[in-house]
Amino acid sequence: MYVVTDGKLMWLGEKEIKTGKGIVDPKNPPEWATVFEASFLDKLSKIKRGPQVVNAKDVGLLISLTGIGTGWNIAEGGAGSGYLTSWLAHIIDPGKVYSYELREDHHKIAKTNVETLGFKNVVSKNQSIFEIEEKNLDLVIFDLPDPWEGVDAAHNALKVGGYLLSYLPTTNQVRKWLIATKSFSDRRVVTSSLIDWKTDPDTFRPKSKTLAHTAFVCIGRKTKM
Numbered sequence: 001m002y003v004v005t006d007g008k009l010m011w012l013g014e015k016e017i018k019t020g021k022g023i024v025d026p027k028n029p030p031e032w033a034t035v036f037e038a039s040f041l042d043k044l045s046k047i048k049r050g051p052q053v054v055n056a057k058d059v060g061l062l063i064s065l066t067g068i069g070t071g072w073n074i075a076e077g078g079a080g081s082g083y084l085t086s087w088l089a090h091i092i093d094p095g096k097v098y099s100y101e102l103r104e105d106h107h108k109i110a111k112t113n114v115e116t117l118g119f120k121n122v123v124s125k126n127q128s129i130f131e132i133e134e135k136n137l138d139l140v141i142f143d144l145p146d147p148w149e150g151v152d153a154a155h156n157a158l159k160v161g162g163y164l165l166s167y168l169p170t171t172n173q174v175r176k177w178l179i180a181t182k183s184f185s186d187r188r189v190v191t192s193s194l195i196d197w198k199t200d201p202d203t204f205r206p207k208s209k210t211l212a213h214t215a216f217v218c219i220g221r222k223t224k225m
């Protein structure tokens, strides 16, 4: 996949790309166009969107709170649009992401997205993550409405020292999660805010649209069998 740009606009494609200025063949571009290979972020921006994806700022938070890295083995559910799945696969390669999704339509979207991005280290399963089949995992992630239902399953699937993480939009859900996860240590509930600033030097101020709230990132650590 390639990015084709005239310095301002950007198009992604494999073969010929239709632009406002005409058709561009990325392998033989005209003088006014620049062509380069698409990065992970370029490709991720093109995935098909189904259910609401994790916000990118919270992916950053997830990484800094767990120290997730190369070779980790992770179970996540639900896969939804496969957005978080793709981030995880990108970061932990050659580790594996066991990606669970209950709904068949969402499973198809997530699986197709992950395959389109070329990841070979994702095992996509059309089943509930509350029946996790793996053991000795470094991290279990729940991005679904009722994670308290899967706390025991997550505890069994994690290695000692592994992390359980849930992504929850409302305080009501966090309360239930806190009651259900008492067997986990070092629990934290964290939110972050991100302000995107205009890059015009003459009107350097925050962009008018700022996201007030995305979700609570709730984390705990398994410290005993």
Ligand SMILES: C[S@@+](CC[C@H](N)C(=O)[O-])C[C@H]1O[C@@H](n2cnc3c(N)ncnc32)[C@H](O)[C@@H]1O
Binding pocket: 051, 052, 053, 054, 077, 078, 079, 080, 081, 082, 083, 084, 085, 100, 101, 102, 103, 106, 127, 128, 129, 130, 143, 144, 145
């Ligand atoms: C908000 S979406 C997840 C978005 C995803 N993290 C992403 O970034 O693309 C929540 C998904 O959880 C799925 N889900 C709900 N309960 C589940 C369960 N017990 N096991 C697996 N998936 C589940 C839903 O079908 C839905 O697709």
